[in-house]
Amino acid sequence: MNSKEFAREIRIRVLKMVHQADASHIGGAYSMADILAVLYNEILHVDPADYKKPTRDRFFLSKGHSCAGLYAALGIKGFFDVNELDGYAQNGSRFISHVSHFIPGVEASSGSLGHILPIACGVAYAAKLQQKKFKTYCLVSDGELNEGSNWEPIMLAPQHNLGNLVLIVDYNKIQSLGNVKDVIDLEPLVDKFKAFRWQTHEVDGHDYLALSNLFHKINAASTSTPQVIIAHTVKGKGVDFMENKLLWHYRSPNKELYAQALEQLKNN
């Protein structure tokens, strides 16, 4: 399976999960689906059969509400029986609708925003002290950069030369109640990270090749500077009626729209 197929598989799984559970946050799961696909398909050193292996790369999802996407990626990858995803967010399922560390392959629970980058910083700091080679990746949403608790580790990471830390911003430009620029404008975002002494990268978050090349480039470089990838993405990417629509931050597709979306994803 190439990364494009992997991403399509994530989207199809997520569509079913969200539809069956009448759950929300499909838009945010779709905006990061291609990033997850490239990471899990090509980049991360993780072993579904030994998911706590000390040498594994650590991937932390901070935008916990988009967990359907991560669960799907892990399920496809074989961290658990992929059919278990059918119970997502329904009575008795361990797949709660904010990411849970009780699921194999999930490093930390999140749900309250702005919590995970500090944890990732702690892990990266420990790895550096212990001279471990693994990388720590943390994916945050644009909206959650409103949380001041993100800017504490953003200040700390360069101070302590955490070159083993890679932050990815899923910059889909829409948060709960509106456009990011109308709520708390993050621009100039790249300049902000530069001012905080991070090494910055911008990429089209749906371009598999560009993502793949960038991650490989970052991994090959030996640097003591933390890296941030501003990934320009589209909320609801992959289904035309969901794309760039605030509505699909929360809505789940009814039967008719489910069929319509599935058709599109299959033909894509």
Added chain:
Amino acid sequence: MRTAFINQLMAEAEQNDRIFLLVGDLGFSVVEPFAERFPNQYLNVGIAEQNMAGMAAGLAMEGYCVYIYSIGNFPTLRCMEQIRYDICYHNLNVKIVAVGGGYSYAALGASHHATEEYGMLRTIPNLTICTPGDPEETRQITAFSARYNGPVYLRLGKAGEPLVHEKGSISNIEKGQVLNVVKGGKIAVLSTGGVLKYAADFVQTNQLNASVYSFPFIKPVDENQLLSIFQKYDKLITIEEHQLMGGFGSVILEYLNDLYGRGSILKMPRVKRIGINDKFYSIAGTQAYLRELSGIQLQLTDFI
């Protein structure tokens, strides 16, 4: 107490290179010896308690036994959600150390009065809560926290608290253990934290026929020891340097009610709770002054 804490922590770090101390840019003239001796087990994260708690979670995930240290409400109330969620929900090996419990920093005002924090913290699952009564208990509790694998809250006084226990008189304290400090009578004072010295002195100076117990743990408390206290005394007086609501007195009442409800005790002793009277005190003064003002005071009539 903070000196006893840091000395014991250094002794633990000598034995265990997984001990890690994070400070939130506080601890001047206290933490420096640790930082000098264990540079790879120490980090000042700056004035950023939320990040300190989150980083502690990350370091603990990688195998460290992490202490986060700051004054009063900063490592506690300031980052309550990080404690609940990042540390306790993940059940990580992180110890939250607040120096300056109660009115230790009396004159600095309400921001520095740690008078609600354990009432809030004790509702969080997985968290063990320790409020030692003197430097000797602090040493023991610090040693306990280092060998215990899981989240612990340590509430310390400041510096210069006098000893209540004789040096070396307590050893290998166990989770929930209660300590009998003064023995006698049918009335017992149950004290937690830094008011122990005051409570013990009050009973002894006034030659009262009463017992004094120190509770270096308020969560959990050893049920068997509680049971024998509940059976032995007609009256219990709880005393603490914390708001009455949700505090140590409440802990005792809850246990008492539940043990009675279960039929483990057949009659309930009378209970008087002493603590802070649901007020902020925005007035300068010493710790002793604010204790008195806020209602943390024993009366001779309590012992009738």
